[in-house]
Amino acid sequence: MSAETHADHGSHGHEDGQSHGTLKSYLIGFSLSVVLTAIPFWLVMTGALGDQQATALTIMGFAFAQIIVHMVFFLHMNAKSEGGWTMMALIFTLVLVVIALSGSLWVMYHLNANMMPMQDMSQMP
DSSP states (O other): OOHHHHHHHHTTTTTSSOOOOOHHHHHHHHHHHHHHHHHHHHHHHHTTTOOHHHHHHHHHHHHHHHHHHHHHHTSOOOSSGGGGHHHHHHHHHHHHHHHHHHHHHHHHHHHHHHSOOHHHHTTOO
């Protein structure tokens, strides 16, 4: 085998645009994850916002931010990795999840709105 062949086998395919995490990036991701978990926990335990709906919306915002942090710092997802296919797969998955959730909520809302009240069922023979 020539020296060129050995060099090709030794590269392990790291030139394909995939980013690999460094200790610094993992520590940044971990720190952000801890902060994004501690703040909602503090909001719930202290009742700082007062309104339950505002607290729930705030927690959902922090959860969304934490999803982004995990995808960037731990899953190394970006537009360059694997030629953009991981981002395309993520977008496709998100579209399917949104369709499934919104469709389920729509069906449940309309089933609830169109159901016969229980007192009317007691009058049936």
